[in-house]
Amino acid sequence: MQVKKYQAADTQQAMRLVRAAHGPDAVILDCRSIAGGVEVVVSLESMPESSFASLQHNRAASDGAEREPTALDALLKRGKTDEDERYQQERKSTAPAQASEPAPQMVWSQNEELLTMKQEMASMKSMLMEQLKGHNWQEANQQAPEQQELNAYLSAMDIDPALGKRLCAEIPADESDTVQREMLKMLLVKKLAVQSPPSSGAICLVGPQGAGKTTTIAKIAAQYVLTHGRSGIAILTTDTARVGAQEQLRAYGRILQVPVHVAGSEEEAVKTYRLLRKKNLVLIDTAGISFRDKQGINELYKLVSAMQDVPVYLTLPADVETYVQSEIIDAYSSLNAQGAVLTRIDEAMRLGGSLSNLIQHRLPLVWCANGPRVPQNLSAADAGKLVNMAVRMTKAFEIRRQGPQTTAIETKLETPAVADTPAVPMRAHRGSSLNVRV
Incomplete structure (x- = not known):
């Protein structure tokens, strides 16, 4: 017999996984608690629900006495009732929509071609943003040629050009590169707002x-x-x-x-x-x-x-x-x-x-x-x-x-x-x- 195991945080999620994979007539062989949730064992062989119920009845009759209900029986009964009610509600809520328009055959967000196109557009946007930054730094160099070295340093640091322009305005152009960089560090520390983490x-x-x-x-x-x-x-x-x-x-x-x-x-x-x-x-x-x-x-x-x-x-x-x-x-x-x-x-x-x-x-x-x-x-x-x-x-x-x-x-x-x-x-x-x- 071929079986398949499903693990979930609780029994309801496990039953939902089983129903989605095998339908309402899935044959559950075992259910046990594991670390972090439950594990449900399902038979992969096709067995109608009526046959499974008949098999359980015959086994109980062959024992010669009424069998005590087990945890698995309670799980099967509860899961079957909950899932049947949810299934009927879903059918009622979706019936008019299915009658008026056909259900989509594919989720477009998972289309491989569209996903590839999305990744390519993201790469193009990133490249265009980098080119725009470079163009802004070139304009800054043309407007203030004496600050080209400082602008190049800000660009290497990946500072936004608009912020870099404001920072350069506060740094004297006649200072040495070392002094300008130290002043830049002081300005960044001053402008970056910091809060103490809450303790309660x-x-x-x-x-x-x-x-x-x-x-x-x-x-x-x-x-x-x-x-x-x-x-x-x-x-x-x-x-x-x-x-x-x-x-x-x-x-x-x-x-x-x-x-x-x-x-x-x-x-x-x-x-x-x-x-x-x-x-x-x-x-x-x-x-x-x-x-x-x-x-x-x-x-x-x-x-x-x-x-x-x-x-x-x-x-x-x-x-x-x-x-x-x-x-x-x-x-x-x-x-x-x-x-x-x-x-x-x-x-x-x-x-x-x-x-x-x-x-x-x-x-x-x-x-x-x-x-x-x-x-x-x-x-x-x-x-x-x-x-x-x-x-x-x-x-x-x-x-x-x-x-x-x-x-x-x-x-x-x-x-x-x-x-x-x-x-x-x-x-x-x-x-x-x-x-x-x-």
Whole structure:
């Protein structure tokens, strides 16, 4: 007999997977609990439901006595009832639409040709934005020839031309290159707004998919537990679209012995948050929403507004294009984020674009994350250290601009890795310690 196993967070999700793959007449052989959920075993051989029911009846009769109902029987009965009701409701709700217009045969967003075209257009847009930057720097050089070296340095750092022009206006042109660069660093540190991370209350992280919200939540929770203990913290996730994100938070919750609550609706999220407000710190993880999904962001706005006075922090990946970062900030502006978390710094080639966006959008920086390790790779934002890191990353691009006469050894020596930043010791709870890299 050929069988297939399905794993899910709970029995309802498992039954939904089985029904989607094999229809309402699927033959379930076993159901057992596993780490993080349940596992359902389904027979791949075609067996009508009536035959399966008859087989169960014959087995019970052959035993000579009435058989005690098992957990599998209860699961089959409950799953069959729930799925039948849901199936009938779906048929009633979709019947008029099917009669009026045929169902689409393909989801256009998954068409290979369109996906390839989308990637090519994104590449073309990135190339055009780079050419536009170069054109803007050429205009700046023509307007102020005495600042060509400083403009070239700003371009290598990936500073936005509009911001670079304002910075150059505050730097005397008759100073040496070394003095001008030091003044530039001071101006960037001064203009980059930084806030201290909150140590109590609520922290709600929002942002696009893959920005690092869930991992950042785990890092903040781990640092809090090491410093203050585990009794005053709780985690609430509203991300029901990705089961993996829930399981990741549950795994961290088990390790830290911190309660993790899952809310599947706005009403459930509001009720759960009201119960958790007595905690000293409540961390709220939300579903990743694309900056192009206006409806999704509007729903997220309603969710956050319903919780009342929950501080929102935007999770901003440092390794995406500068114009994409700007679009992310603009798309989430309706949520009135109090600050930002700059993530994936270790995967970014340059940081000038991120600095430009934070400065131009007047978005305070609260945390910096430069790796996946929990809790080490998260630290409070430090404008001076972040600008110094951006300057060190710039050296590699300056060497490329100078030409091929620079040897590979020189390039290696003058290009420090992000992981080489000094560790800042942090006092931990009950005598333990951890190192947080900036």
